[in-house]
Amino acid sequence: MDRAQKEKVVEELGQIFESSGVVVVAHYAGMTVKQMQDLRAKLRDVGGSVRVAKNTLAKIALEGSPLQRWVTFSRA
Numbered sequence: 001m002d003r004a005q006k007e008k009v010v011e012e013l014g015q016i017f018e019s020s021g022v023v024v025v026a027h028y029a030g031m032t033v034k035q036m037q038d039l040r041a042k043l044r045d046v047g048g049s050v051r052v053a054k055n056t057l058a059k060i061a062l063e064g065s066p067l068q069r070w071v072t073f074s075r076a
């Protein structure tokens with residue numbers, strides 16, 4: 001992923017964080033492909049979505065956002 005692509009992802013994430021009523025940040029390691037597909041389908045059914053992003057890009061997108069103080073990134 002080059003710098004331009006990363007900047008685009010940061011911009012998109014920033015828009016998502018700004019426009020969403022609820023944002024859930026989760027560590028999904030250990031989930032099977034089937035489990036992830038089921039999660040995406042269930043969220044889609046209720047109007048939600050799953051977006052996978054690198055922690056660093058999500059942190060940059062949160063900078064200056066009111067959500068920044070509520071989000072902690074750590075490894076499980």
